[in-house]
Amino acid sequence: MKKRGQVTIFIIVAIIIIAMAVLIYLLYPKLKTLIGGDSNNPTAFIQSWLEDPLEEAIEKISLQGGSLNPEHFYLYYDNPVEYLCYTNEYYRTCVVQQPMLKSHIESEIENAIAPEVEACFEDLVDSFENKGYDVIFREGNITVELLPDVIMITLSHELTLTKGDTEKYATFRILFESNLYELVSIARSIIDWEAEYGDADTSLYMAYYRGLKVEKVIKEDGTTIYMLTDKETEDKFQFASRSVAWPM
Amino acid sequence: MRNKKSLLIIAFVFLFAIFLINLISAAVCCEKTNYGAYCQMEIDNSKCSTQINELTGQPYLNAPTSCEATSYCKSGTCVDVAEGICQENTPKTVCEKERGSWYDRSADDLIQCQLGCCYLGDQAAFVTQTRCKTLSSLYNLEINFRSDITSELICVASANPYVKGACVIETEEQRTCEMLTKEECQEREAHSGSSTIEFHEGFLCSAPDLATDCGPSRRTTCVEDEDEVYFLDLCNNVANVYDYSRINDINYWTYIQEPTCGEGGNENSRSCGNCEYYPSGTVCKSYREANNAPAPFAGEYICGSLDCQNDDFQQEYRRDPEHGESWCVTTTAESVHDELGNFLPGAQHYIFKCWEGEVLLDPCEPSRATICNQTTDYLGFEYGTCELNQWQDCIAQETQEECEDRDSRDCQWIEGLSILKEDSGKEKMLENENGQMKKGSCVPLYPPTSQDYCSAASIVYVVNYSYGLTHSEKELTTNPPWAANDACEAGSVGSNRNDWKKSTSGCYALIGHNDYPAWSEAAADICRYLGDCGVDINYIGVQGENERYMDYGEIG
Numbered sequence: 001m002k003k004r005g006q007v008t009i010f011i012i013v014a015i016i017i018i019a020m021a022v023l024i025y026l027l028y029p030k031l032k033t034l035i036g037g038d039s040n041n042p043t044a045f046i047q048s049w050l051e052d053p054l055e056e057a058i059e060k061i062s063l064q065g066g067s068l069n070p071e072h073f074y075l076y077y078d079n080p081v082e083y084l085c086y087t088n089e090y091y092r093t094c095v096v097q098q099p100m101l102k103s104h105i106e107s108e109i110e111n112a113i114a115p116e117v118e119a120c121f122e123d124l125v126d127s128f129e130n131k132g133y134d135v136i137f138r139e140g141n142i143t144v145e146l147l148p149d150v151i152m153i154t155l156s157h158e159l160t161l162t163k164g165d166t167e168k169y170a171t172f173r174i175l176f177e178s179n180l181y182e183l184v185s186i187a188r189s190i191i192d193w194e195a196e197y198g199d200a201d202t203s204l205y206m207a208y209y210r211g212l213k214v215e216k217v218i219k220e221d222g223t224t225i226y227m228l229t230d231k232e233t234e235d236k237f238q239f240a241s242r243s244v245a246w247p248m
Numbered sequence: 249m250r251n252k253k254s255l256l257i258i259a260f261v262f263l264f265a266i267f268l269i270n271l272i273s274a275a276v277c278c279e280k281t282n283y284g285a286y287c288q289m290e291i292d293n294s295k296c297s298t299q300i301n302e303l304t305g306q307p308y309l310n311a312p313t314s315c316e317a318t319s320y321c322k323s324g325t326c327v328d329v330a331e332g333i334c335q336e337n338t339p340k341t342v343c344e345k346e347r348g349s350w351y352d353r354s355a356d357d358l359i360q361c362q363l364g365c366c367y368l369g370d371q372a373a374f375v376t377q378t379r380c381k382t383l384s385s386l387y388n389l390e391i392n393f394r395s396d397i398t399s400e401l402i403c404v405a406s407a408n409p410y411v412k413g414a415c416v417i418e419t420e421e422q423r424t425c426e427m428l429t430k431e432e433c434q435e436r437e438a439h440s441g442s443s444t445i446e447f448h449e450g451f452l453c454s455a456p457d458l459a460t461d462c463g464p465s466r467r468t469t470c471v472e473d474e475d476e477v478y479f480l481d482l483c484n485n486v487a488n489v490y491d492y493s494r495i496n497d498i499n500y501w502t503y504i505q506e507p508t509c510g511e512g513g514n515e516n517s518r519s520c521g522n523c524e525y526y527p528s529g530t531v532c533k534s535y536r537e538a539n540n541a542p543a544p545f546a547g548e549y550i551c552g553s554l555d556c557q558n559d560d561f562q563q564e565y566r567r568d569p570e571h572g573e574s575w576c577v578t579t580t581a582e583s584v585h586d587e588l589g590n591f592l593p594g595a596q597h598y599i600f601k602c603w604e605g606e607v608l609l610d611p612c613e614p615s616r617a618t619i620c621n622q623t624t625d626y627l628g629f630e631y632g633t634c635e636l637n638q639w640q641d642c643i644a645q646e647t648q649e650e651c652e653d654r655d656s657r658d659c660q661w662i663e664g665l666s667i668l669k670e671d672s673g674k675e676k677m678l679e680n681e682n683g684q685m686k687k688g689s690c691v692p693l694y695p696p697t698s699q700d701y702c703s704a705a706s707i708v709y710v711v712n713y714s715y716g717l718t719h720s721e722k723e724l725t726t727n728p729p730w731a732a733n734d735a736c737e738a739g740s741v742g743s744n745r746n747d748w749k750k751s752t753s754g755c756y757a758l759i760g761h762n763d764y765p766a767w768s769e770a771a772a773d774i775c776r777y778l779g780d781c782g783v784d785i786n787y788i789g790v791q792g793e794n795e796r797y798m799d800y801g802e803i804g
Contacts, residue, residue, distance in 0.1 A: 071284035073284075083285065086285045086288070087288065088285065089288075095285075095286065095287045095342075096335055096337050097342060098346070099326035099335035099338040099342060099343050100328045100331075100333070100335070100343075100346040100347070102331060102333065103330075103347075104346060148386070188333070192337075203572075203601060203603070203610075206603055206604075207572075210525070213603070213608070215608055215610075216610065216611070218613060218614055220614050220615075222613075222615075231604070246618075247617075247698060248614065248615045248698060
């Protein structure tokens, strides 16, 4: 009888643990902001909220040649990798397809995180209202800047919190560690080579930029997939090019 | 008669010219294709996009001319004005789509694209003036741009790292020290409060004369962006490069100075940390992480090798590949060539390169338009490069000498069968290296993957038959299964080789038929030299199939 009671208790405990795990899984992003971010510090709250979606967006954009939804791409292991330089002809150098890669990626990141920023501010406003603050919120612009070693996101959203004293925030600045700036600069230089000569020497780039790994795969149709990896951070950027292709 | 001939030639040239003009004019430059690429030449405008160009509000354009001749796809320089970045070889429409400024000139001719040396603190970058402004403002530095420096190497070399020295900080409790630049030390002084701060340029914190608590130690460290192993003082300041022979040398612990120990990378040296990234391929590493490295006499760090480990290389050269070394490999080492050394269908050349301890793969063209060429320098260092495969005019060569002229082409000479024919259709005799006229063929040394030249290897096996009561001879040049019945009386000859052999009367082959198996093999080999032709085992070991060929195979 005693044993049967013990088994029942174990089953109940197991059910509670599973239920808690499911709840944590479902509420994870909100829970993370409550636990990880300082809910009284709006910037920390936003930083914590945006970290995961931002990382996801950056990874996706980086592996797809700089675009969220590439229009002209090579499907490499089910991943659409955008052509940054392309010619459909044989023996000819490619035509640059994305001359302003840095600005383009910045605007793609802006587009990717815009819905997340909106959801984040909704949560932030709710959070302060629940704490008894009067909240005035005015939506602003999102600006993304790729900088050396970091991606800076400036949100010109205005937030006024009043609970006795008034705190006013006109901009929020979020920093996200990433070497995308460096990788994009190198990708741009490789595109230059591809458009001028047709094939970039990977050793040259690795010799020049220590800690950088440049790999390339040539597909049967003459497409080259370039993969740039920062060996320390393992940040990656890959893109496709078709230049001076040879018929099979 | 002569006039007629001339007229015919003129007519032919005229028709050919019209054909060419039609061919050229049929090509269309699409501003955008319906598969999303910009400024591509297409055979006709069916692949040109009919979408509306957001910039112009008009449909994307196309014109029956080369893209360079159009206003919208002409190549020029695209300038990102805000960033100061210039991208050459960019079509106008692509640049304007991204809101860039397009110029019909090369970057060298544009002032805003002129590169110069931008000094950022103690570093330098070879960029445009606008980019320099952006970078300087990012680091809160005043712009320092020199347009007279026109070489990146000179620019980087001219970066003048701020001179460091010992910044001695004296408080009531202690007299300590940090290795800083003069500017950093002065800034520290400005915010020092009650402590006294003095800067000693070129001195180490461990200098006995400075009487700080940062004396010499036996500890060492690696420094970010530096190759060498450095001594640490008691306050964890980086001192000079690790040199065990000078561990007790007061002078070496007093002044900042260049290392004097060892040369050539000092791989796994227990006493010298003067590593060299290039060409020796050593950098500072913990001796525990380095391969079979001994513990240094002091500290944890040694000059560890960046060399790689590769079994195939080791087997061939009896050593490991060094950092920077590269060598040729094929798709899979064991199956890429058949027993004759030919490429198997699908096989391709690659370069393996050893880089910072890792073996990386660099492919040559899958079509074998480039093939790997490996050379060895006087130090025994291997270099692999993908070079152009010049096989295109092999077949046309009529002498062995011309065929094997490696400066002009990548071909090989094979004697026994000729793929070149006389006007009569008979195999052409070619001149071998001894000046003798022999049956022979000049074929690619590295066959392309293309099957366009397979038909060139179509050689007819000639059998002389005796037939009829008069035993007249007839040369049959038909392909198997043998159409001997056409020449011989019906029913008097069998339809395969064995039957002719047995035949003692009626129609029988005079010569050659016994050579057929060997001839067939040789002809098949020529086929393989010309490309991925015929039936073969591919590079992953799978046998190909071709019904027609297999039927012949039963006979041959």
